[in-house]
Amino acid sequence: xxxxxxxxxxxxxxxxxxxxxxxxxxxxxxxxxxxxxxxxxxxxxxxxxxxxxxxxxxxxxxxxxxxxxxxxxxxxxxxxxxxxxxxxxxxxxxxxxxxxxxxxxxxxxxxxxxxxxxxxxxxxxxxxxxxxxxxxxxxxxxxxxxxxxxxxxxxxxxxxxxxxxxxxx
Ligand code: THU
Numbered sequence: 721x722x723x724x725x726x727x728x729x730x731x732x733x734x735x736x737x738x739x740x741x742x743x744x745x746x747x748x749x750x751x752x753x754x755x756x757x758x759x760x761x762x763x764x765x766x767x768x769x770x771x772x773x774x775x776x777x778x779x780x781x782x783x784x785x786x787x788x789x790x791x792x793x794x795x796x797x798x799x800x801x802x803x804x805x806x807x808x809x810x811x812x813x814x815x816x817x818x819x820x821x822x823x824x825x826x827x828x829x830x831x832x833x834x835x836x837x838x839x840x841x842x843x844x845x846x847x848x849x850x851x852x853x854x855x856x857x858x859x860x861x862x863x864x865x866x867x868x869x870x871x872x873x874x875x876x877x878x879x880x881x882x883x884x885x886x887x888x889x
Contacts, residue, residue, distance in 0.1 A: 727873050731865040740854075740862060744814070747772050748856040751816040754780040754795065761785060765821045767795035767830060771803050772814040779803050796836035800843060811847040815840070816854040829855030829863050834872065841868035841875050 734740055737748050747770050754768030760783055767783040781799025785792040793801075796817060803812060819830035832840065832853070844850050850867035868875060 729865070729870040729873075731863055731870065734862040734864065736860070737856060737862055743772070744816075744852075744854055744862075744864070747778065747814055747816040748818065748854055748862060750778050750780065751818040751854075751856055752858065754782045754799075755818065755820050756782075758782040758795070759784045762787075762789065762792075763821075764823055765819060767817065767819045769795040769799040769818075770816045771799050771812050772816075773803070773807060774811040774813055777807065777810070779807070794833060794836050796832050797839050800836070800839050804843065811849065812843060812851050814852040814854060816856055818856040818858055820858055826857060827860065829857040829861060831855060832871070837868045837872050838875065841872075841877070844868055845878065 737745055740748065750770035751768045754770055755766045757780070758766035758768060760766050762785045765783070769781040771779040771781070773779070779799055779802050781795050781797070781802055783793065783795045784798055796815065799815065803810075817830055817832065819826050840851060840853075844867060850869075853865045855863040855865070865871065
């Protein structure tokens with residue numbers, strides 16, 4: 721028998737950054753600051769990320785490109801690996817992401833790629849709590865979405881490595 725299932729996700733849309741609470745707004749502005757260190761000569765597409773830790777510490781990351789294209793890294797993973805390398809015993813509460821290009825006006829918030837979501841999920845699993853993701857469109861909307869699983873419900877989790885522990889559906 722075939723069973724059809726529907727999954728839905730809830731997220732919040734703020735029309736402008738001004739509608740956010742002060743902490744979320746500040747983190748979006750930190751992501752905007754991180755755009756300055758983007759090294760993106762090949763795409764011309766700057767991405768900035770800022771991570772807020774439980775301790776209040778903020779960590780930046782930006783996309784770093786390479787002439788050998790796959791060797792580059794997204795802003796989210798640059799920030800997340802900075803976190804993992806330098807603050808291994810802390811917890812992430814929020815990550816804000818924004819983008820800019822002088823080629824066109826970015827009209828929607830940038831959304832993280834699958835690889836970045838996979839890495840985000842790993843740190844959520846490690847710290848046993850989900851992370852709030854703020855997707856900030858400069859001079860536009862902010863989408864607030866909680867947890868990597870909201871983006872990718874069928875994400876690969878480490879429980880897939882254990883034969884009898886897969887309770888996906
Ligand atoms: N990029 C990010 O840094 N994060 C995303 O969420 C999407 C894409 C970067 C990778 C590359 O340097 C450029 O944006 C164009 O894909």
